[in-house]
Amino acid sequence: MIEVLFFGQLTDITRISSLSLDSFSDTDSLVSHLQQRFPDLAKAKYMIAVDNHVINSAISLKPGSRIAFMPPFSGG
């Protein structure tokens, strides 16, 4: 199992803030799956963090990974 988290305006698309899914081999296959389930995600601007680290290209996933989908930050 992996844990998927959605933040900020992405929750307007997903209507949920977290999701438990069976493992995916890598982030690309996870993104494909999520875009089928939430089509508007394809148009959204976001970064992906795996286990609290932002990734710049696809990486492989392990069971237990936490994958966060994060729109541009707007704290402060």
Add this chain to the structure above:
Amino acid sequence: MIEVLFFGQLTDITRISSLSLDSFSDTDSLVSHLQQRFPDLAKAKYMIAVDNHVINSAISLKPGSRIAFMPPFSGG
């Protein structure tokens, strides 16, 4: 009459913080007078302000002028 004010470490030399004097024609003649009265003033570092404005060269004095002798500022 003119009013002469001393500030900061200059008061260690003059032992007074203000002084009323008969009018002097200009700041140079006032300074000469004060250096006779307080010899250590000649060695001290200071600026002169006449009626709240710092002067860069000698200016003439009018009765009622307030002349401030001010060592380097150290506020804050």
Add this chain to the structure above:
Amino acid sequence: METRKVRNIFMQGPVEPGFIAESIAKHATNTAIGGHSIFLGQVRADEVNGKKVAAIEYTSHTEMALEKMHEIRQDIFAKYPLTCMHVHHSLGAVRAGEICLFVFTSSAHRKAAIDACEECVERIKAELPVWGKEIFEGEGYQWKVNQ
């Protein structure tokens, strides 16, 4: 002097002025400090298409934000001769006029505290996974965008 462990920066609701005063007062015992620099973020009642922002509701990826804040803290302590640095960020609703961010740096001489405070604020806004939802008076909302 300064422990470098991961610490919580988040608090529910606004940062109250009394909390800021207490934080300042605590530094009176550290007589090596010569200057403090403080930044406070306050929620603006911006108008958007005739609707007025009544509050911002903050959420965060908390665990990641705290790790990132720890990294920022270490970088800033490595760069500036600070005595201490404190950061508090609101979560949940903060109404217009209330304070949502409190950054507080101290040093022997003012320059370090001033520069570190500004750098810390910039990095917080750019790097912490925190989101603000601007709630309008009446109804509706929009997601805050940082400049």
Add this chain to the structure above:
Amino acid sequence: METRKVRNIFMQGPVEPGFIAESIAKHATNTAIGGHSIFLGQVRADEVNGKKVAAIEYTSHTEMALEKMHEIRQDIFAKYPLTCMHVHHSLGAVRAGEICLFVFTSSAHRKAAIDACEECVERIKAELPVWGKEIFEGEGYQWKVNQ
């Protein structure tokens, strides 16, 4: 919004944290403000030839200082889009660990408040006719020198 008359910046003794909190709290009604920048000067217990500074006693050429501060205020308001700016400087004795200077700027967006606050502090230190006498524990003193 901001009256530009000459105002008093001097207060006897230290700036208390509670005073700072009140000053911050007053700004909650101005919901156009998005950021506050605060600088606090604190008296350091410096050691000089084995003697420790217990307090600084401040004196000023008050009338001239207030005129100069008015000029600084006008310059800074002309240069930065500020909502407001408050300055408080102690006169008389301020003990080590206590606060002797409080500069507080506010603006819609943070940059103006931050830059104006720093510039104001630099100008206060360089241009206001104020002097600090560092009183040592036990006996003796020396005159403060600004960097």
